[in-house]
Amino acid sequence: KNQVEQSPQSLIILEGKNCTLQCNYTVSPFSNLRWYKQDTGRGPVSLTIMTFSENTKSNGRYTATLDADTKQSSLHITASQLSDSASYICVVRPGSSASKIIFGSGTRLSIRP
Amino acid sequence: EAQVTQNPRYLITVTGKKLTVTCSQNMNHEYMSWYRQDPGLGLRQIYYSMNVEVTDKGDVPEGYKVSRKEKRNFPLILESPSPNQTSLYFCASNRDREREQFFGPGTRLTVL
Numbered sequence: 001k002n003q004v005e006q007s008p009q010s011l012i013i014l015e016g017k018n019c020t021l022q023c024n025y026t027v028s029p030f031s032n033l034r035w036y037k038q039d040t041g042r043g044p045v046s047l048t049i050m051t052f053s054e055n056t057k058s059n060g061r062y063t064a065t066l067d068a069d070t071k072q073s074s075l076h077i078t079a080s081q082l083s084d085s086a087s088y089i090c091v092v093r094p095g096s097s098a099s100k101i102i103f104g105s106g107t108r109l110s111i112r113p
Numbered sequence: 114e115a116q117v118t119q120n121p122r123y124l125i126t127v128t129g130k131k132l133t134v135t136c137s138q139n140m141n142h143e144y145m146s147w148y149r150q151d152p153g154l155g156l157r158q159i160y161y162s163m164n165v166e167v168t169d170k171g172d173v174p175e176g177y178k179v180s181r182k183e184k185r186n187f188p189l190i191l192e193s194p195s196p197n198q199t200s201l202y203f204c205a206s207n208r209d210r211e212r213e214q215f216f217g218p219g220t221r222l223t224v225l
Contacts (some may be wrong), residue, residue: 004134044203089155
């Protein structure tokens with residue numbers, strides 16, 4: 001069964017610190033993996049996308065990595081800011097055109113001043 | 114400004130009273146979807162549409178209807194809402210299957 005699991009469920013860190021969020025998936029075949037940021041009460045917004053052949057992608061202070069062999073991705077946030085407080089959702093698109101995209105349940109990140 | 118709009122943003126209603134949540138996008142996207150988001154469960158797809166007059170069920174379609182008569186609009190219809198449909202609903206659109214989804218601001222629905 002295609003699944004996407006994220007860890008931790010929630011995380012609290014101090015402003016200025018770095019953190020890493022994890023995403024493990026069992027989707028096969030695999031087309032691409034996206035990380036979305038969802039601010040409280042708003043819709044998700046795409047941060048990065050990676051295909052099978054890519055192993056790292058950056059967007060400002062956000063860096064996503066992908067290991068297609070172990071089916072793991074991580075999102076690293078550098079020098080966190082209060083505005084990084086949000087939920088981060090990992091989304092995997094299967095390679096089969098008949099299969100729907102699969103959402104992880106998200107990691108809730110809180111940045112404390 | 115490219116965007117997906119939803120209305121209403123907040124709605125409190127009673128069991129059995131039919132309601133419609135509208136969704137509109139101005140990006141000429143082919144694909145549109147409806148999701149519900151519940152604590153601990155993440156986003157779950159209700160229905161999606163690949164083009165005008167082409168719709169299909171997602172993972173949790175029971176109790177919902179949709180229509181796609183125009184490319185820009187994709188309303189979600191609850192014919193007889195029940196309390197278990199209390200949730201946060203998102204509409205999304207994308208240019209094609211591989212492209213990024215753009216999400217609306219969400220509609221928080223409470224069914225009493």
